[in-house]
Amino acid sequence: xxxxxxxxxxxxxxxxxxxxxxxxxxxxxxxxxxxxxxxxxxxxxxxxxxxxxxxxxxxxxxxxxxxxxxxxxxxxxxxxxxxxxxxxxxxxxxxxxxxxxxxxxxxxxxxxxxxxxxxxxxxxxxxxxxxxxxxxxxxxxxxxxxxxxxxxxxxxxxxxxxxxxxxxxxxxxxxxxxxxxxxxxxxxxxxxxxxxxxxxxxxxxxxxxxxxxxxxxxxxxxxxxxxxxxxxxxxxxxxxxxxxxxxxxxxxxxxxxxxxxxxxxxxxxxxxxxxxxxxxxxxxxxxxxxxxxxxxxxxxxxxxxxxxxxxxxxxxxxxxxxxxxxxxxxxxxxxxxxxxxxxxxxxxxxxxxxxxxxxxxxxxxxxxxxxxxxxxxxxxxxxxxxxxxxxxxxxxxxxxxxxxxxxxxxxxxxxxxx
Amino acid sequence: xxxxxxxxxxxxxxxxxxxxxxxxxxxxxxxxxxxxxxxxxxxxxxxxxxxxxxxxxxxxxxxxxxxxxxxxxxxxxxxxxxxxxxxxxxxxxxxxxxxxxxxxxxxxxxxxxxxxxxxxxxxxxxxxxxxxxxxxxxxxxxxxxxxxxxxxxxxxxxxxxxxxxxxxxxxxxxxxxxxxxxxxxxxxxxxxxxxxxxxxxxxxxxxxxxxxxxxxxxxxxx
Numbered sequence: 001x002x003x004x005x006x007x008x009x010x011x012x013x014x015x016x017x018x019x020x021x022x023x024x025x026x027x028x029x030x031x032x033x034x035x036x037x038x039x040x041x042x043x044x045x046x047x048x049x050x051x052x053x054x055x056x057x058x059x060x061x062x063x064x065x066x067x068x069x070x071x072x073x074x075x076x077x078x079x080x081x082x083x084x085x086x087x088x089x090x091x092x093x094x095x096x097x098x099x100x101x102x103x104x105x106x107x108x109x110x111x112x113x114x115x116x117x118x119x120x121x122x123x124x125x126x127x128x129x130x131x132x133x134x135x136x137x138x139x140x141x142x143x144x145x146x147x148x149x150x151x152x153x154x155x156x157x158x159x160x161x162x163x164x165x166x167x168x169x170x171x172x173x174x175x176x177x178x179x180x181x182x183x184x185x186x187x188x189x190x191x192x193x194x195x196x197x198x199x200x201x202x203x204x205x206x207x208x209x210x211x212x213x214x215x216x217x218x219x220x221x222x223x224x225x226x227x228x229x230x231x232x233x234x235x236x237x238x239x240x241x242x243x244x245x246x247x248x249x250x251x252x253x254x255x256x257x258x259x260x261x262x263x264x265x266x267x268x269x270x271x272x273x274x275x276x277x278x279x280x281x282x283x284x285x286x287x288x289x290x291x292x293x294x295x296x297x298x299x300x301x302x303x304x305x306x307x308x309x310x311x312x313x314x315x316x317x318x319x320x321x322x323x324x325x326x327x328x329x330x331x332x333x334x335x336x337x338x339x340x341x342x343x344x345x346x347x348x349x350x351x352x353x354x355x356x357x358x359x360x361x362x363x364x365x366x367x368x369x370x371x372x373x374x375x376x377x378x379x380x381x382x383x384x385x386x387x388x389x390x391x392x393x394x395x396x397x398x399x400x401x402x403x404x405x406x407x408x409x410x411x412x413x414x415x416x417x418x
Numbered sequence: 419x420x421x422x423x424x425x426x427x428x429x430x431x432x433x434x435x436x437x438x439x440x441x442x443x444x445x446x447x448x449x450x451x452x453x454x455x456x457x458x459x460x461x462x463x464x465x466x467x468x469x470x471x472x473x474x475x476x477x478x479x480x481x482x483x484x485x486x487x488x489x490x491x492x493x494x495x496x497x498x499x500x501x502x503x504x505x506x507x508x509x510x511x512x513x514x515x516x517x518x519x520x521x522x523x524x525x526x527x528x529x530x531x532x533x534x535x536x537x538x539x540x541x542x543x544x545x546x547x548x549x550x551x552x553x554x555x556x557x558x559x560x561x562x563x564x565x566x567x568x569x570x571x572x573x574x575x576x577x578x579x580x581x582x583x584x585x586x587x588x589x590x591x592x593x594x595x596x597x598x599x600x601x602x603x604x605x606x607x608x609x610x611x612x613x614x615x616x617x618x619x620x621x622x623x624x625x626x627x628x629x630x631x632x633x634x635x636x637x638x639x640x
Contacts, residue, residue, distance in 0.1 A: 333514055335512075337525070409475040
């Protein structure tokens with residue numbers, strides 16, 4: 001009965017109800033957009049803040065097809081030495097060793113009855129790297145440390161889909177392709193959150209300072225940069241491991257301010273001597289780009305926050321006013337219900353139910369419109385729904401309070417706001 | 419036994435310098451099955467007395483008993499009494515204009531928790547009793563004043579209350595319709611119901627068993 005009465009009351013003045021619904025939906029779509037943008041800008045700012053508080057160093061091998069390089073790789077023990085060096089460089093609490101390798105994969109496709117391998121953008125990274133840049137899965141899961149350790153006979157590795165290519169495969173799908181020139185099966189284990197990103201140094205001309213920029217992973221695959229401890233028995237396996245480990249040595253080191261370039265150089269020199277490695281260059285990467293982004297982001301957040309506050313205040317007041325008028329207009333009818341036997345608690349339930357129907361309906365439509373208009377780029381946030389609910393609650397508060405305290409005679413007279 | 423017993427009822431409206439003393443120490447006994455008219459000039463407090471009798475307006479002080487039970491202690495007692503025993507007919511009909519005649523008359527039965535089938539039966543019966551059985555699917559805005567008042571009467575009696583309170587039930591009606599409405603009320607009294615009607619028409623009041631006169635919120639003749 002309560003829902004029936006609430007629906008009857010809603011449909012009583014159709015134009016008025018339609019106007020309220022229209023206003024609520026428009027306000028919800030606009031305010032949610034602002035909430036989403038401000039939240040995402042604030043998250044960006046926090047990321048910039050965190051990243052710019054660390055020193056980043058890019059380790060680059062100093063080999064350019066020279067004699068040293070040939071001598072190193074011609075040695076039988078070179079792979080064992082490189083693996084030992086890598087393990088010791090990686091396993092320390094002094095800094096974070098981030099393995100980030102932009103390396104396309106190819107996917108086997110059949111076109112016109114012919115098999116071909118089509119390249120797709122891919123980043124191969126270590127699990128530590130996913131943690132450092134707070135990358136998480138919107139569906140499925142991320143790969144684990146254990147999954148990065150493979151044997152030469154393994155034929156499957158896990159793969160993650162960027163949010164923008166989430167429809168390409170389903171979690172659990174397996175497809176054939178090539179990974180660092182090796183034929184392999186990729187098993188989809190998850191989809192990344194929208195706007196997942198990591199930082200990468202740019203490739204610079206000689207004499208220029210490298211700096212960071214963000215790589216968004218939405219339209220990319222992400223695979224683990226695997227470890228393979230098994231000794232290769234043929235040329236192909238050896239080449240695979242060589243490429244993998246050279247990629248792993250070209251790492252980015254994220255260090256606290258107390259651990260400087262000199263400390264890294266000392267560590268590298270010590271380990272290079274121990275494993276008879278070739279030379280490495282340590283490049284301190286400038287935070288200039290990120291600092292600039294941080295500055296711009298802060299200014300934008302301040303402006304957006306002021307705009308958002310004005311928009312919210314306006315929306316909140318207009319919602320409160322329009323809903324209050326709606327409830328107030330029904331007071332005469334509620335008084336008639338009381339005359340014929342309704343209890344005041346039943347009337348309060350009518351009001352709450354009517355408002356909840358309006359709230360859920362408009363939020364539902366606003367959610368669908370947001371989904372259609374912004375096709376997944378803007379999500380419908382609970383923040384705005386919460387603010388909207390507060391406006392509804394405030395609109396109900398005064399009439400309900402008066403309703404409980406007034407006699408039926410007074411309610412029959414009409415306007416509670418006189 | 420007196421069904422209704424009012425003792426030293428006072429009713430104030432507003433506050434401070436705008437306060438109006440609408441009822442002053444009103445005491446009144448109404449017996450079961452009485453046909454009582456309340457008369458007085460505009461602003462004399464007759465409508466307020468009717469609203470107090472029907473529990474639509476609270477009292478500022480005094481005592482209200484029904485069948486010896488005190489109702490003035492709690493809004494809950496009063497509301498239970500109103501829902502079980504009172505049928506109210508107000509001056510402007512107080513109908514829901516977006517509902518059909520049938521829906522308006524059926525409404526009190528919904529709040530009584532009566533089953534749908536029984537509700538339908540009772541509603542059609544009472545509509546026939548007031549001569550509106552052919553108008554059940556019409557909306558109030560499609561009816562004349564007399565027909566609206568009959569809908570209000572039907573709604574007031576559908577729950578079979580013992581007491582019918584009517585505030586100027588014929589105030590805005592022509593002579594012929596007025597006669598019809600009064601006949602309905604008299605026939606309800608004939609069935610044993612207590613009828614209390616507020617009117618300023620002495621010709622109508624003459625036909626009642628008893629008349630109470632009010633002036634400035636006080637009963638001056640009973």
